[in-house]
Amino acid sequence: MSTLNILMAQMNTHVGDFEGNTQKVIEAIAEAERVHDSPVVVCPELTLSGYPPEDLLLRPSIGVRVEQSLQTICAAMTGSAYLVLGYPLRVDGALYNVAGLLHRGRILAQYFKQSLPNYQVFDEKRYFTPGSEPCVVTINGVAVGLSVCEDIWERAPAAQAAAAGARLLLNINSSPYHQGKRLERWEAVAARAREADIPVVYVNQVGGQDELVFDGGSFAVAADGAIAAAAPSFEEGAYWLQLDFVAQPVSIVGPTPVLPPQELPSIWQALVLGVRDYVNKNRFRGVVLGLSGGVDSALTLAIAVEALGPERVEAVMMPFRYTSQMSIEDAAEQARLLGVTHKVISIEPIYEAFMASLRDEFSGTRRDTTEENLQARCRGVLLMSISNKKGYLVLTTGNKSEMAVGYSTLYGDMAGGFDVLKDVPKTQVFDLCRYRNTLGPCIPQRVIDRPPSAELAPDQKDEDSLPPYDVLDRILALYVEQDYSAEAIIATGMDREQVLKVLRLVDINEYKRRQAPIGVRITRRGFGRDRRYPITSGWRPGH
Numbered sequence: 001m002s003t004l005n006i007l008m009a010q011m012n013t014h015v016g017d018f019e020g021n022t023q024k025v026i027e028a029i030a031e032a033e034r035v036h037d038s039p040v041v042v043c044p045e046l047t048l049s050g051y052p053p054e055d056l057l058l059r060p061s062i063g064v065r066v067e068q069s070l071q072t073i074c075a076a077m078t079g080s081a082y083l084v085l086g087y088p089l090r091v092d093g094a095l096y097n098v099a100g101l102l103h104r105g106r107i108l109a110q111y112f113k114q115s116l117p118n119y120q121v122f123d124e125k126r127y128f129t130p131g132s133e134p135c136v137v138t139i140n141g142v143a144v145g146l147s148v149c150e151d152i153w154e155r156a157p158a159a160q161a162a163a164a165g166a167r168l169l170l171n172i173n174s175s176p177y178h179q180g181k182r183l184e185r186w187e188a189v190a191a192r193a194r195e196a197d198i199p200v201v202y203v204n205q206v207g208g209q210d211e212l213v214f215d216g217g218s219f220a221v222a223a224d225g226a227i228a229a230a231a232p233s234f235e236e237g238a239y240w241l242q243l244d245f246v247a248q249p250v251s252i253v254g255p256t257p258v259l260p261p262q263e264l265p266s267i268w269q270a271l272v273l274g275v276r277d278y279v280n281k282n283r284f285r286g287v288v289l290g291l292s293g294g295v296d297s298a299l300t301l302a303i304a305v306e307a308l309g310p311e312r313v314e315a316v317m318m319p320f321r322y323t324s325q326m327s328i329e330d331a332a333e334q335a336r337l338l339g340v341t342h343k344v345i346s347i348e349p350i351y352e353a354f355m356a357s358l359r360d361e362f363s364g365t366r367r368d369t370t371e372e373n374l375q376a377r378c379r380g381v382l383l384m385s386i387s388n389k390k391g392y393l394v395l396t397t398g399n400k401s402e403m404a405v406g407y408s409t410l411y412g413d414m415a416g417g418f419d420v421l422k423d424v425p426k427t428q429v430f431d432l433c434r435y436r437n438t439l440g441p442c443i444p445q446r447v448i449d450r451p452p453s454a455e456l457a458p459d460q461k462d463e464d465s466l467p468p469y470d471v472l473d474r475i476l477a478l479y480v481e482q483d484y485s486a487e488a489i490i491a492t493g494m495d496r497e498q499v500l501k502v503l504r505l506v507d508i509n510e511y512k513r514r515q516a517p518i519g520v521r522i523t524r525r526g527f528g529r530d531r532r533y534p535i536t537s538g539w540r541p542g543h
Contacts, residue, residue, distance in 0.1 A: 004142055005036040006241040008218040009043045010231055012207030014281055015050030022048065022069040026076045029083060031238055038080040038140050044174050044205035045149045046097065048087040051174030051205060057127045063090050074105040082139050084146065086172050094129035099146045099172050101137050111135035113148035114157050121176060121212060121529040134160035142167055142245055149173040153188050155195060162196035167245060173204040177215040177270050178524050179263060182233060190225035197223050199243065199250050206236050208277030211518045211528050213270045220252050229254025234269040264435040267522050271420060274520035276307035278418055279393055286312035288386050289395040290379055291335065293327025295452060296397040298334055298443045299429055300420045302436050304395060310339040314392060317344045318379045322458060330444045337441055347378040372456035376412025384415055393417045396517050401426040401469060403516060403527055404476050405502060406509030414516050422519025423526040426469040467498045475502045481525045486541045503541045511535045
């Protein structure tokens with residue numbers, strides 16, 4: 001035979017759920033065999049364990065679970081399908097990241113991943129031993145090379161496969177999203193295809209796993225580097241390719257490739273998918289959040305409703321003496337537009353009760369941020385109590401700019417389980433609000449237009465304490481995401497005093513970020529897995 005019918009199984013796996021992930025594989029095989037004889041089903045990297053399994057890989061029972069899953073799948077493979085499957089495998093005491101080829105109940109071949117990423121969010125050298133050999137197998141008369149994720153970002157593995165006679169390279173992936181990632185993948189895989197002079201099929205997983213979001217977007221590249229077919233981003237599904245090896249060059253027919261969504265729609269989809277999977281995979285009944293009338297909580301509410309539906313979302317306005325009537329009205333209006341449950345619970349009596357209890361402790365002191373933080377902590381207590389009683393996850397609403405400089409209150413507005421906007425700079429929050437309103441009425445315009453304020457003191461504005469957000473976000477992007485020094489940032493034309501103030505705030509607030517909820521990662525360097533700085537440190541950002 002000279003034609004391969006390949007099903008790109010763009011799966012949303014669940015880390016640690018070997019039984020559920022195994023069932024997804026069996027269903028994909030059955031679907032493929034209903035359509036074609038001898039189809040090739042290609043699943044993502046580490047399908048059986050889900051990705052990233054982290055220290056689950058260190059559990060003694062991991063080998064038993066993998067073996068049980070492989071036996072179950074082999075028992076189900078009574079038809080003609082070939083299966084390319086990712087799983088961890090221990091051999092002679094060493095753990096490998098494997099792409100296996102299964103057919104008619106047998107494992108025909110196994111490829112051990114050679115390039116183990118150990119940067120950004122990846123920790124694979126902590127767990128795996130690298131392989132060193134190519135794996136080329138014959139499927140329906142075609143010599144096919146196997147590779148895993150990071151292998152495609154380096155030249156050697158693809159070149160090895162081509163030298164071993166491969167006429168096609170199948171690359172299985174669990175590649176997380178960040179802005180611009182899909183075009184980066186297209187360029188990298190196209191380069192490998194041209195260098196090796198063979199087509200490449202790239203299959204990626206989809207779904208949210210803690211702070212990571214996997215965007216799918218599986219695709220096929222011709223030997224000349226042209227993108228020949230591509231599956232949608234952010235959608236689980238089974239997508240067919242047909243490769244004819246009689247034709248020269250090899251003919252590839254599949255889903256028509258389209259340019260990736262523009263930046264804001266992609267970010268929106270990533271945030272929605274991240275929230276949906278975190279809530280559902282952790283089996284929360286719904287979510288609750290404080291709806292303040294400000295832009296951050298407005299965007300968080302919109303994302304939650306898109307992810308879960310209005311019936312699973314509760315918004316709570318918790319006014320105080322400094323809360324403006326505009327905020328109360330705008331919060332109520334957005335709740336009405338989105339159809340969510342909306343409650344109003346004043347924190348005034350709670351605050352006064354705390355102040356009465358603290359009267360002796362505060363005697364002889366002046367009013368300062370302590371009283372402001374107490375307001376936030378009253379709200380945190382209310383939301384966490386609703387969470388406990390109703391089984392709802394508390395969504396916090398802090399954005400990346402605030403998390404960076406510590407413009408937040410521990411055990412107050414940081415109290416909760418998931419921070420939707422944790423990796424979204426404030427300027428981008430405004431952009432996303434405007435984008436969401438292009439899809440239909442959602443966020444009242446004056447929420448977007450008014451100067452940002454925490455409303456913890458009379459006539460308070462964020463810019464009383466921080467540089468303007470467009471300035472702040474430029475500084476943070478250079479320092480946090482690109483590792484510029486203070487002097488290098490100043491050399492771009494930024495004000496020295498502002499730069500030094502912002503960088504000091506970033507550094508001294510690491511202790512807060514360590515105690516913050518996780519949130520969806522959308523940039524190249526988010527707070528959490530990406531950026532790991534010591535809390536106790538004498539470091540000062542200079543040259």
